[in-house]
Amino acid sequence: MLQEYLPIDYTKSLAHLYQPLIGVHAVTLYQTLLHEMELQSDSSPQTHHTLMNYLNIPLDEVYKARLKLEGIGLLNTFKKQVENATVFTYEILSPFAPSDFFKDAMLSQLLMHQIGNSKFHALKNHYYKEAPSDLGENITIAFDEVFQTFTPSIEAVKPKEENSKPTRTEPSIDFSWMVQMLKQRLIPVGKVLTQENRKLISQMVLLYGLDSYEVEKSVLWALTEENVLDTEEFKTACHDLFKSKHYDTPIALTEKSISPKQQVTEPQTKEEMLIQELETISPKQLLEDLSGGNQASEQDLRAIREVMISQGLPAPVMNVLVHYVLLQSNMKLSKAYLEKIASHWSRANIKSAKEAMEFAKSEQNKFQKGAKQKTSYNYKPLSKEIIPEWFKDRNKTKQQPKVIQNSQTVIDLEKEKAELQALLSGKAAPHQNRSQG
Structure with a gap:
């Protein structure tokens, strides 16, 4: 099924912008699913053998191509058990139009590293047209200045976001450290960490695998005298830091070895x-x-x-x-x-x-x-006053007295410290009754 209408020039995006990143098999799978949707005469599912025949590749290659589409933000996959069969439903997401593709910092940077600087700028100059900066003052009036309703709807007057495209997976970053750093240097936080800049920083962290101190260095390097983040300088700084650590390692999308039944192991000890x-x-x-x-x-x-x-x-x-x-x-x-x-x-x-x-x-x-x-x-010897709450048994309630009130509490705290000391010394802690939490 299709989530929304495709941009009129989506095939250009697939051929020139997405294909260098995810490969021909993934793009062909996307187009096959898109056209297969038109051939569906009823709601009965087909087997994956159909896709194997269309693409002329084995099932494991179909699976790899599907993962690339999911990772790049072009496909959602749903799985459910029906009687004795497993049914997969594929929801096709709209690719960026060529002009919007270059507004996404991470995708555009990846494409530049993949196809080279000259070819990248040739494509960007062809597809991405920036609005003229000398249009004058914007005097367009708002909805509520023209119309009146009894119960104005917030959604009705809310301006459409510039990139109201399919939601792309973005890393979540704790910006609290950067906020503290900017405050210490008397730099206006709101001016630097705007919504767009936060998105850019998150994408560069994901793209280059930067640590927090490297991100701070890049941000400080790219700040202008007016405390405005120069986005191109920031991208360059991130790339330079990556090169300083990895030397001649190229920036490119590589596949992880993902198993369909991959599970996260819960900590046992x-x-x-x-x-x-x-x-x-x-x-x-x-x-x-x-x-x-x-x-x-x-x-x-x-x-x-x-x-x-x-x-x-x-x-x-x-x-x-x-x-x-x-x-x-x-x-x-x-x-x-x-x-x-x-x-x-x-x-x-x-x-x-x-x-x-x-x-x-x-x-x-x-x-x-x-x-x-x-x-x-x-x-x-460990302090008798404080034991971190998160280090204790997490399945028990965290209602521990802050002040030692009796001898039993002292004994329990000493047990906690003995276990922590045993961990740090590499020795197994003796078995103890943790009924007190």
């Missing part, structure tokens, strides 16, 4: 739960969790951000580092201590929370073997 949490939350959330839900201080956030940017640590690694330093320093966050360990981890090229946890454990074991005194990589 205490350590896996901790690592998963450290991989997904932001350092700001971690600080607030470790402080019992209280708001993180500006001083701590500034120290973390500066260390992240200077040492180039990803957020999950920074989470492990913050957790490590807090436990070592009796819940005090020392910037000097952060920098000392961060420089070591940066040289070790640690990229994930799991790698950081394993590295911390291996370093601790090395020092424990030959040193009697505590070193910068040995955990000190």
Whole structure:
């Protein structure tokens, strides 16, 4: 089925703009599904063998082509069980018209890397015509200045969005760090992080795989004297950062090995739960969790951000580092201590929370073997006041007293600390009764 009418020049988009990105099989599958819809005489489904015959490719190639269409935003797939058969329904989405294609930052950048600069600009000059900038003042009057109704509809007078096309999958990014960074530099947040700029930043992160500190560098580089984000300068900065890390690696769409029955493995052990949490939350959330839900201080956030940017640590690694330093320093966050360990981890090229946890454990074991005194990589006894709520049993209610009221509560807290210490030392924690949560 078709979601909406296609643009009149959609075939030009498929041939010249989409085909270099997703290949001939995917484009041919799209066109086959589109014309097959017209041949359907009834609602009875056909087998995929029909598509295999039309395209003259095996079923696994049909499946790969389908995934490319889904990923690029040209197809939605629905699956349901009917009696003894599995029925797939394909909803065809409209491609961008050629002029709209070049308004999408990620797709246009991908096309440029795929076909080369000269050919890209030739296509852009042919298909994308910018509106003249010297049209004068826009004096068009609004709906409510011409018409009057008893109950005006918000939807009726709402202007149509410029790109009211099929929704494309875009990465969700936590902009809280960038907001804090801009505020610290007295840069107007609303002027920089507009809706269009947020979309552009999200797309560049997805395209180039940038870390948060790299995005901040690119944004600051591309800001004009009037604190306006120069989009072309920002794209160039992102690309330069990518090249500095990956050298001659080309930017191109590559296929992931996706299995139809691919499932996400749930964390089973205490350590896996901790690592998963450290991989997904932001350092700001971690600080607030470790402080019992209280708001993180500006001083701590500034120290973390500066260390992240200077040492180039990803957020999950920074989470492990913050957790490590807090436990070592009796819940005090020392910037000097952060920098000392961060420089070591940066040289070790640690990229994930799991790698950081394993590295911390291996370093601790090395020092424990030959040193009697505590070193910068040995955990000190854990504080008796605070245990992060998210590290406790998540299936139990989180109604823990903030003040230790009796001896039983003290014993439970000590059990929690013993388990955490066992994880960090690489030893299995003894089995304990967690009835108290």
